[in-house]
Amino acid sequence: MSQFDTLFDRKAGNARKWADSVLAKKFGLTPNAIPMDLADLDFPVAPPIHDAVMARAAVSDYSYTYIPDAFNETVIAWNARRFGLELEADWLKLSYGTVPTLHYIVQAFTAVGESVLINTPAYDPFAEAVEHNQRQLITSPLKLENDRYVFDFEDLADKMARPDVKVFILCSPQNPSGRVWTAEELEQVGDLCLQHHVLLVSDEIHRDIVYPGVHFTSIWQACPAIRDHSILCLSPNKAFNLGGLKTSYVVIPDAGIRDRLAQQFAANSITSPNSFAIPALIAAYTKCDAWLDEMVAYVVAA
Ligand SMILES: Cc1ncc(COP(=O)(O)O)c(C=O)c1O
Incomplete structure (x- = not known):
């Protein structure tokens, strides 16, 4: 059993x-x-996460916290070990969830009336992050080919060429289609963003749950040149069911993009993390590889 x-x-x-x-x-x-x-799990959290949260709860102090070095070290190690992504501590910024972060990104990198591009079908909050901020939503519908969603590259290129389109929010792997984009597809997406000077925001939070035999590629690996013109949105929330802890992070190698988003975080008062967030993330990223692999295998077999 x-x-x-x-x-x-x-x-x-x-x-x-x-x-x-x-x-x-x-x-x-x-x-x-x-x-x-x-998109959350109907399983109890991994036992090491439960133990870490219980141990933290036993400390009678739920006041303001700070981000310890262990957060950066753990995030860097997880990304290297599981995804072959080499990150630097300076590139990381902790935030209060990917959806709020998409809102801050829209606020930071577009003006009211400018446009943000997404694919459809989409996870509803992608459109909400745009429309809640009085920006224009531009959509590029994915095409259904042989029961599989694919990009319509001609349409993407047309929409990115519009002068009002400043940001493209990519979902990789894609919610709701479940597509894990190939390196070739991602390279083309990255090239188009570079060609049209569109900031790429890659929401890769579903990357941890990919079926055996399918390889997840980050857009940075498929198109290294996009790295300095992009923001990666990551978190342990999907793999480990931690959405209620309201914690995620972005990775931004370019200092200019990073500073601009930092200003927007300050404008929205993104300060210390939830008391339970860092212990839970560290437990997930250091003690739960086997649990995650077993969970994915179980879901695949079901
Ligand atoms: C593509 C995608 N991004 C973001 C989120 C939510 O992230 P968070 O809970 O960190 O705001 C979800 C949740 O289903 C999602 O599917």
């Missing part, structure tokens, strides 16, 4: 996905419907 066979009552943790009131309001569903909309 696998640890993932145990039934787990998500309602006990106030999981939004399983809340009858939310399901009724959002989808008109009756109580006890089985929700399939929200």
Whole structure:
């Protein structure tokens, strides 16, 4: 019997996905419907994460925190070990979730009335980050070819050539299609952004959950030249079910882009992390490789 066979009552943790009131309001569903909309795990967190949070809870101090060096070291090691990505500590910025971060990025790198490009179908908050900030949403629909979504490169090039389009938010792997983009596809996307001077924002938070036999490539590996014209959005939230801790990070090698976003973080008062966030992230990134591999294999086999 696998640890993932145990039934787990998500309602006990106030999981939004399983809340009858939310399901009724959002989808008109009756109580006890089985929700399939929200991308979180219906498994308990990995035991080392539970232990780290419990140990932190035992310390009777939930006041303001700071970002210890161990955060940078752990993030750098995880990215190198799992993805072959060599990051530097200076490039990392902790934030309060990828969706809020997309809002700050839109605020920082576009003016009201300018445009942000996304692919459709899209995870709803991509459009919301644009529209909540009174920017124009420009969409480039993915094409369905042989039951697989692919980029429409001609359309992407046309839209990026528009002078009002300043930012492209890429979802890689893509939610909702599940596509893990190939290195060739990503190279073309990167080249187009460079050619049209469009800032690339690559949301790669689903990269940890990729089926065996499929290789995830970061856009930085597929198109190294885009690195200094881009922002990577990463977090342990999808792989380890930590969305409620409201913690994520961005990686920005270019000092100018990084400083601009830092100003926007200051404008939104992004300061110390949640008391439980750093212990949970460190436990996830140092003690849970085997748990993650087992979880993905279990989901694939189901
Ligand atoms: C592509 C994508 N980005 C971001 C998020 C949410 O990230 P966070 O919880 O860190 O705001 C999700 C959640 O499903 C997602 O699918």
